[in-house]
Amino acid sequence: MTRDPADLTASDYLDGAREMAAADRPYLAHLLAEEAARRTTDPATAVGIRASFPDPIETREETD
Numbered sequence: 001m002t003r004d005p006a007d008l009t010a011s012d013y014l015d016g017a018r019e020m021a022a023a024d025r026p027y028l029a030h031l032l033a034e035e036a037a038r039r040t041t042d043p044a045t046a047v048g049i050r051a052s053f054p055d056p057i058e059t060r061e062e063t064d
Contacts, residue, residue, distance in 0.1 A: 010039035017053050026056040 013036035020029035033053030037046040 010036045013039065014049065017049075021053065026053075029053050030055050 013032045017029045017032035017036060020026075020032060030053045033049050037049040040046045040049065
């Protein structure tokens with residue numbers, strides 16, 4: 001069943017972020033969490049969401 005993206009809630013995006021994190025897809029998890037944070041009305045909750053799913057590109061450590 002296809003859902004209209006306009007009907008999705010912050011909770012829906014956060015659930016998707018958790019699923020992507022569990023599937024070892026950190027960048028997709030980050031993108032979904034960003035959308036969840038954007039749709040959240042409470043600024044403190046948005047900060048917490050972003051902290052839980054940091055951008056893997058910015059947190060990646062280079063190795064030789």
